[in-house]
Amino acid sequence: MKWVLVDKFDNIAHTVDLNAEYTDKEAQRYFVNLKQIPYENFTQLWKVMTETEYKRLEVHNETIKEYEEFGSWLDVEKS
Numbered sequence: 001m002k003w004v005l006v007d008k009f010d011n012i013a014h015t016v017d018l019n020a021e022y023t024d025k026e027a028q029r030y031f032v033n034l035k036q037i038p039y040e041n042f043t044q045l046w047k048v049m050t051e052t053e054y055k056r057l058e059v060h061n062e063t064i065k066e067y068e069e070f071g072s073w074l075d076v077e078k079s
Contacts, residue, residue, distance in 0.1 A: 001017070001018060001019075001020050001022065001050060001051075002015060002016070002017050002018075002050065002051040003015070003016050003017075003018055003022070003027040003030075003031075003048060003049070003050060003051070004048070004049060004050070004051055004054050005031050005034075005046055005047075005048055006046065006047045006048070006049060006054060006057075007045065007046060007047075008045060008046075008047075010057060010058075012054065013046070014031070014034070015051070016030065016031075018030065024048065027048050028042075028048040031046065031048050
């Protein structure tokens with residue numbers, strides 16, 4: 001399964017293909033060891049997710065950006 005290390009701006013910093021048995025916590029531990037920083041600092045800077053989760057996040061963020069482009073004029077007042 002592919003795991004991605006994502007910064008706070010939702011950009012992929014690192015990708016790794018780990019065994020399918022790895023859990024979220026184990027994958028996170030892998031990246032903490034890779035970065036060699038304390039866990040508390042790691043969680044403030046990075047997110048660990050599967051590649052599939054990241055793709056869903058990208059689609060969600062694009063949808064929000066499209067909504068923001070149209071602005072509030074799409075909201076119809078109820079009378």
